[in-house]
Amino acid sequence: GENVEQHPSTLSVQEGDSAVIKCTYSDSASNYFPWYKQELGKRPQLIIDIRSNVGEKKDQRIAVTLNKTAKHFSLHITETQPEDSAVYFCAASTGYGGSQGNLIFGKGTKLSVKP
Amino acid sequence: DAEITQSPRHKITETGRQVTLACHQTWNHNNMFWYRQDLGHGLRLIHYSYGVQDTNKGEVSDGYSVSRSNTEDLPLTLESAASSQTSVYFCASSDAGARFFGPGTRLTVL
Numbered sequence: 001g002e003n004v005e006q007h008p009s010t011l012s013v014q015e016g017d018s019a020v021i022k023c024t025y026s027d028s029a030s031n032y033f034p035w036y037k038q039e040l041g042k043r044p045q046l047i048i049d050i051r052s053n054v055g056e057k058k059d060q061r062i063a064v065t066l067n068k069t070a071k072h073f074s075l076h077i078t079e080t081q082p083e084d085s086a087v088y089f090c091a092a093s094t095g096y097g098g099s100q101g102n103l104i105f106g107k108g109t110k111l112s113v114k115p
Numbered sequence: 116d117a118e119i120t121q122s123p124r125h126k127i128t129e130t131g132r133q134v135t136l137a138c139h140q141t142w143n144h145n146n147m148f149w150y151r152q153d154l155g156h157g158l159r160l161i162h163y164s165y166g167v168q169d170t171n172k173g174e175v176s177d178g179y180s181v182s183r184s185n186t187e188d189l190p191l192t193l194e195s196a197a198s199s200q201t202s203v204y205f206c207a208s209s210d211a212g213a214r215f216f217g218p219g220t221r222l223t224v225l
Contacts, residue, residue: 043216091158102163105159
């Protein structure tokens with residue numbers, strides 16, 4: 001089955017710097033890769049997702065890149081702000097573009113942005 | 116506004132008791148999921164449903180059951196609660212791809 005590895009487990013950056021979180025997956029059939037942000041005591045919230053037919057996607061300060069050959073995808077946050085501090089989870093799914101099937105999550109990265 | 120809700124938000128129970136966690140969504144999504152979240156394990160799938168009367172086991176389904184009698188609800192039942200089931204439980208639903216999570220239920224089994 002699918003296995004998703006996420007690195008680093010913790011990341012501390014200065015406000016205004018960039019942050020990069022990387023994930024690798026094992027199942028070459030995976031076709032949907034979302035990223036979730038979870039603030040302390042809150043629910044995971046989708047911040048960006050990418051499908052296997054796209055190499056890169058941007059949404060303001062957030063971007064995700066996908067390398068299908070190497071089976072890895074990354075989250076890039078530019079101009080970090082204190083409110084970006086949270087735990088970020090990557091995930092991979094093989095089922096119907098993500099709407100079905102088992103969405104396998106990485107173990108999370110705790111991002112701290114220091115003012 | 117459409118939403119997904121869970122109840123109760125906090126629950127303390129004793130070993131061996133039956134517990135049911137409720138999940139209700141008003142998006143009219145066919146697909147619904149139950150996850151548990153534990154430190155060091157991330158989010159793991161317990162059960163899921165692709166429509167009314169459809170239920171499927173996820174990767175950590177032992178000791179749990181679900182039923183789907185309508186589109187809006189997917190209750191999760193712990194048949195005989197165990198201390199290992201102390202966790203935060205999230206319900207989710209999806210339609211076109213993105214999964215939306217409920218606010219979670221923190222369950223403690225003593």
